[in-house]
Amino acid sequence: MKLLLSLAAVATLSGCRFWYKPVPVANAIGEEKTVLGGDSVHVFREARFEVYGPNPEAVYDGYEQLNRASRTFERHFEAPAARLAVVLDKDTLRPYDVGTLRGFRDRGFTLVRYMRPRSYRDPTRYGAMGYGGVLWPIAPTAARAMLARFAAGELQLDGGPASDSAALDRLPVWFRAAIIHLIGEGGFPTNDLDYVRDKRGSLMPLRDVLTLVRPQSADSLLDPSRRTETDETTRLVAAEASTFARYLVEREGPGVLGRIAREYLRGRSLTEIIATFQATPHTFADLEQRWRMWVLTRED
Numbered sequence: 001m002k003l004l005l006s007l008a009a010v011a012t013l014s015g016c017r018f019w020y021k022p023v024p025v026a027n028a029i030g031e032e033k034t035v036l037g038g039d040s041v042h043v044f045r046e047a048r049f050e051v052y053g054p055n056p057e058a059v060y061d062g063y064e065q066l067n068r069a070s071r072t073f074e075r076h077f078e079a080p081a082a083r084l085a086v087v088l089d090k091d092t093l094r095p096y097d098v099g100t101l102r103g104f105r106d107r108g109f110t111l112v113r114y115m116r117p118r119s120y121r122d123p124t125r126y127g128a129m130g131y132g133g134v135l136w137p138i139a140p141t142a143a144r145a146m147l148a149r150f151a152a153g154e155l156q157l158d159g160g161p162a163s164d165s166a167a168l169d170r171l172p173v174w175f176r177a178a179i180i181h182l183i184g185e186g187g188f189p190t191n192d193l194d195y196v197r198d199k200r201g202s203l204m205p206l207r208d209v210l211t212l213v214r215p216q217s218a219d220s221l222l223d224p225s226r227r228t229e230t231d232e233t234t235r236l237v238a239a240e241a242s243t244f245a246r247y248l249v250e251r252e253g254p255g256v257l258g259r260i261a262r263e264y265l266r267g268r269s270l271t272e273i274i275a276t277f278q279a280t281p282h283t284f285a286d287l288e289q290r291w292r293m294w295v296l297t298r299e300d
Helices: 002-014 056-077 098-106 139-154 161-168 173-184 190-198 206-211 216-222 224-229 232-252 256-265 270-274 284-297
Strands: 033-036 039-045 049-053 084-089 110-115
Touching: 039 056, 049 056, 056 084, 056 139, 056 173, 056 256, 084 139, 098 110, 110 139, 139 161, 139 173, 139 256, 161 216, 173 216, 173 224, 173 232, 173 256, 190 224, 190 232, 190 284, 206 232, 206 284, 216 224, 216 232, 232 256, 232 284, 256 270
Parallel strands: 049 084, 084 110
Antiparallel strands: 033 039, 039 049
16 A cells, blocks of 8 residues: 555656556456346356356356367367357256247357266366366367357258257267367377277277267267266277377378368268378278377377
């Protein structure tokens, strides 16, 4: 206080016409509250996404992940990420009324309601998902929603869950898994890399992984936050897919995943897609050899 009074006196004596006035922070992330579906919740809103949650910590956690996931998606796909409105529900997914749903749709947002898996445990230390994802690991679900909206847009399908599901089924399970992991775990993908290295004696042939067919309705088990409850085959497919995608990104550039997605959605076969690569082999045998060598020698 004495310092401020002294500065004010100096300014007055010197004839200075300007005086510093602190500007309060009007909306700290997660502090704002609103009513959603009849409940009072905390909220953060911006043009790219909105996050609703039971407390400021949950909202800030969601903000960190969506900010990271949106940027990562746009880098890989060279296209704007879908505008998501994510609601972090503690216990139940009670239906919203028509007016609430229309409000999100009219403002151009895709609603994603998320309930944290009961099997998920908060990390005991920061790292991996420790920065944005300690409490609510929403990024993998957001990544899948962004991919669905991108695919539906490319196919010019009407909006809605049915069209998103139909669009995702046009993309193979390895690609869906890769996007969920690469975008869902941001800059910390070593879980998959370490897992593939540990299992290198029992890996599935790369061709089998890339041609495996599974409906998108089972994609929830591809979520990296649910590793402890998934079966061995699903975890292996997801880990091989995500490391193969990372290999392609390093060799072909960050836009390769978006190009692959567009080719799949145009009805191109995997053999045709591989033939378009510039810096990687065009046969499955050579491609698998190079990828396996990359897995063993890649430094993180």
